Amino acid sequence: MALLPCGVFFTSYQTDMAYTHTWRQRACLAAFLVFLFALPVIFGVRIIAMVNMAAIVSIAVVGLQITTGYAGQINLGQSAFMGMGAFVCASLAVNFNLPFWITIPAGGLGGAVLGIVFGIPALRIKGFYLAMTTIAAQIIFPLIIMHMPEVVFGGAVGLSLDPAKLGNITFDTDISLFYLIISVAVIMIFLAFNIVRGRIGRAMIAVRDNDIAAEIMGVNIFSYKTLAFAIGAMYAGIAGGLWAYYIRFVGADQFTLYFSVWYVGMIIVGGMGSILGAILGTIFIRGLVEILTVMAPIMVENFPSIGGPGLWFAGTNIILGGAIILFVIFEPRGLNHRWRIARTQFRIWPYPHL
Amino acid sequence: MKQNRFFVSLFITLISTLFFAQSVFAAKYTYNISWSVDYSGPYAVLMPVLQPTSKALFAWWNETKGKELGIELVTKQLDTRYDPSVVASSWPGVLSSVKPIAHLGLGGPDVAALMKRLPNDKVPMFMSTATYGFIWLPNMWVFQPRPTYSHEAIGFLKWFHDKNINGRKLRLGILSSKVSPAYVDIVNGFRNFEKGADWLKVVGVEWVQMKPVSLVSEIRRLSREKPDFIYIGTNTSHVIAVTKAKKELGLKIPILSASHNSIQMSAYAARDMSLMEGNYDSYAVDPGINLNNAGAKTALNYCKKMELKCTWGIISVQFSVQQLLVMRAVERAAAKVGSENITGEAVYNAMYYSPFTEEDLLELAPTMTFTKDGPFSTLNLKVKATTVENGKQIMVTKDWIPIPNVPKWVK
Numbered sequence: 066m067a068l069l070p071c072g073v074f075f076t077s078y079q080t081d082m083a084y085t086h087t088w089r090q091r092a093c094l095a096a097f098l099v100f101l102f103a104l105p106v107i108f109g110v111r112i113i114a115m116v117n118m119a120a121i122v123s124i125a126v127v128g129l130q131i132t133t134g135y136a137g138q139i140n141l142g143q144s145a146f147m148g149m150g151a152f153v154c155a156s157l158a159v160n161f162n163l164p165f166w167i168t169i170p171a172g173g174l175g176g177a178v179l180g181i182v183f184g185i186p187a188l189r190i191k192g193f194y195l196a197m198t199t200i201a202a203q204i205i206f207p208l209i210i211m212h213m214p215e216v217v218f219g220g221a222v223g224l225s226l227d228p229a230k231l232g233n234i235t236f237d238t239d240i241s242l243f244y245l246i247i248s249v250a251v252i253m254i255f256l257a258f259n260i261v262r263g264r265i266g267r268a269m270i271a272v273r274d275n276d277i278a279a280e281i282m283g284v285n286i287f288s289y290k291t292l293a294f295a296i297g298a299m300y301a302g303i304a305g306g307l308w309a310y311y312i313r314f315v316g317a318d319q320f321t322l323y324f325s326v327w328y329v330g331m332i333i334v335g336g337m338g339s340i341l342g343a344i345l346g347t348i349f350i351r352g353l354v355e356i357l358t359v360m361a362p363i364m365v366e367n368f369p370s371i372g373g374p375g376l377w378f379a380g381t382n383i384i385l386g387g388a389i390i391l392f393v394i395f396e397p398r399g400l401n402h403r404w405r406i407a408r409t410q411f412r413i414w415p416y417p418h419l
Numbered sequence: 420m421k422q423n424r425f426f427v428s429l430f431i432t433l434i435s436t437l438f439f440a441q442s443v444f445a446a447k448y449t450y451n452i453s454w455s456v457d458y459s460g461p462y463a464v465l466m467p468v469l470q471p472t473s474k475a476l477f478a479w480w481n482e483t484k485g486k487e488l489g490i491e492l493v494t495k496q497l498d499t500r501y502d503p504s505v506v507a508s509s510w511p512g513v514l515s516s517v518k519p520i521a522h523l524g525l526g527g528p529d530v531a532a533l534m535k536r537l538p539n540d541k542v543p544m545f546m547s548t549a550t551y552g553f554i555w556l557p558n559m560w561v562f563q564p565r566p567t568y569s570h571e572a573i574g575f576l577k578w579f580h581d582k583n584i585n586g587r588k589l590r591l592g593i594l595s596s597k598v599s600p601a602y603v604d605i606v607n608g609f610r611n612f613e614k615g616a617d618w619l620k621v622v623g624v625e626w627v628q629m630k631p632v633s634l635v636s637e638i639r640r641l642s643r644e645k646p647d648f649i650y651i652g653t654n655t656s657h658v659i660a661v662t663k664a665k666k667e668l669g670l671k672i673p674i675l676s677a678s679h680n681s682i683q684m685s686a687y688a689a690r691d692m693s694l695m696e697g698n699y700d701s702y703a704v705d706p707g708i709n710l711n712n713a714g715a716k717t718a719l720n721y722c723k724k725m726e727l728k729c730t731w732g733i734i735s736v737q738f739s740v741q742q743l744l745v746m747r748a749v750e751r752a753a754a755k756v757g758s759e760n761i762t763g764e765a766v767y768n769a770m771y772y773s774p775f776t777e778e779d780l781l782e783l784a785p786t787m788t789f790t791k792d793g794p795f796s797t798l799n800l801k802v803k804a805t806t807v808e809n810g811k812q813i814m815v816t817k818d819w820i821p822i823p824n825v826p827k828w829v830k
Contacts, residue, residue: 207600354505
């Protein structure tokens with residue numbers, strides 16, 4: 066429970082449950098949203114492209130946070146669910162010429178259906194065994210794509226799609242896509258905050274903490290475990306839909322186990338069981354990847370005698386893996402915990418020692 | 420006093436003239452070429468092999484043709500981790516900061532992430548790999564120095580059939596994997612070609628895992644169909660596993676592999692060339708075992724001059740061809756628009772002016788004629804093939820082997 070400034074109290078359930086409690090919080094949120102949508106004015110296209118990719122990934126990672134962080138169901142198939150969303154979205158756009166505001170939600174639905182299929186075993190198995198089941202989703206996903214009739218998902222060829230359009234606006238540049246991606250990301254994150262603090266979220270947390278006790282209390286664990294997978298995979302599907310419009314070509318080999326593992330890494334770094342943690346983890350890992358991608362060629366060029374390109378570029382893997390290990394050892398509650406400490410210290414300043 | 424002023428003025432004039440003359444005669448236009456590399460992903464092992472040779476080749480061009488034209492080509496590396504998301508998010512930065520006139524792609528992630536946006540960005544991308552059926556599309560800004568993997572294998576198989584097999588079809592067994600659409604595409608290419616060919620029959624396809632423990636049962640099943648060759652277009656693990664399975668089963672069916680899992684690469688992975696005895700590989704570039712062609716001599720001379728540790732082989736050849744294509748395109752663009760006006764679009768247009776001859780490509784690849792029908796040259800396609808005899812890799816023929824017409828299989 067976050068500390069509130071002296072004098073802030075609630076007289077109704079609505080005010081207690083509101084996202085923001087003080088005018089300062091509302092002003093900060095508004096300022097943040099203005100800043101977010103003004104990013105293309107402030108920064109160059111390179112930064113915007115990074116933000117675009119981070120925003121797409123963050124939607125998938127927020128979904129994973131709901132499945133794993135809130136409901137406690139380990140999931141190593143998030144990338145496959147994202148892929149299914151991308152293919153469903155691309156297929157509807159290519160074969161039926163449907164607009165993005167139908168294809169992207171449909172992609173989410175496609176991801177959710179696949180998520181449910183692989184979530185059903187969660188009733189009987191957990192932990193390591195569930196992880197293996199979700200890895201199976203990752204293995205089966207390319208086979209599904211390649212064995213469906215070519216007209217559905219493009220088979221081995223993949224699908225190329227035209228840019229998303231809304232009236233006269235064509236989302237075909239990094240800047241225009243930024244507004245589409247960031248709008249969807251804001252909506253999805255807002256929904257995620259709502260899901261986890263409502264009845265569904267509380268039931269998921271109960272299942273995560275002790276599923277037998279939850280069942281005794283009347284929580285239908287089959288429904289909630291399946292729902293956790295469905296919601297998590299739906300988020301991945303939405304992210305896949307955005308990916309499809311961003312890259313404009315989808316192939317089965319773009320959604321690998323490697324990415325699913327990284328998504329788990331992102332929620333570890335950000336902090337399990339927190340939507341904000343998922344976002345912070347994504348920003349941290351994607352940011353680190355981008356920094357290393359930029360820095361490595363500079364180091365190679367300016368310090369050719371130190372190890373050569375092999376050292377600088379390969380070192381990125383060590384740094385990324387090392388970051389996750391360091392978080393597990395020194396801050397297992399993730400960046401979200403650090404953020405909460407910093408926020409509380411700011412609020413109770415000048416008494417930060419409290 | 421007046422005399423002193425005169426001498427000072429004369430001195431200043433002379434110095435200024437010298438500086439002006441130097442700047443005029445050494446007029447140099449520097450152009451950047453962005454380059455996707457992978458030091459932290461699955462192809463990290465290739466990078467130390469191709470880096471020194473590339474460095475030598477660019478140094479050679481800058482000192483020879485580049486000097487003539489007043490152009491310096493500078494490569495800017497981008498470690499993509501072989502990840503399309505890294506390519507997609509980095510590319511806008513590459514465009515704005517590097518301002519490349521061409522991009523050297525590494526593989527599928529570059530094609531997937533960039534092929535749709537290159538026409539708008541006006542930057543042509545050059546690949547080193549063979550093509551896949553699904554990017555055999557018209558008006559591409561992607562240029563492939565090699566036709567599809569299916570083309571490369573069919574060229575050799577046709578030659579082998581005509582020379583060694585009379586009165587029946589060549590029986591081909593294929594070992595592949597469904598983990599990547601690219602591997603499935605190669606098989607689709609064979610299947611489609613087989614329909615119209617009176618000399619080739621695909622007798623079986625075994626789909627296997629990427630890192631199999633043993634392929635004995637799959638090879639036993641395939642061998643019942645009595646194939647003349649087993650084609651493997653996937654990876655070196657499969658070549659080694661099939662070689663071991665053949666040994667266990669006492670079979671003598673030769674393996675035909677592509678460039679990335681070629682005899683050299685598989686022998687390198689197995690640390691034993693003798694394991695490859697009797698196997699074949701074929702591709703549309705020189706195999707890199709002849710050190711006397713113009714390409715090998717040029718690259719290795721510059722390696723020596725620059726004190727670089729270069730290894731000449733199929734990997735360095737295929738990347739050299741990719742880079743030579745860019746260099747020759749820049750030369751043609753300079754001739755057309757002038758050294759000072761080279762842009763990505765000028766390089767793109769230059770790809771269609773006239774054929775790139777074998778001489779242009781320093782004998783490392785056959786003559787290529789690019790058209791807007793597809794990303795690779797479809798005229799007079801040729802391959803070279805090698806095999807292993809007595810533990811030594813040798814050329815199957817001295818000359819290039821023509822590839823028959825392979826119909827497009829992705830509509």
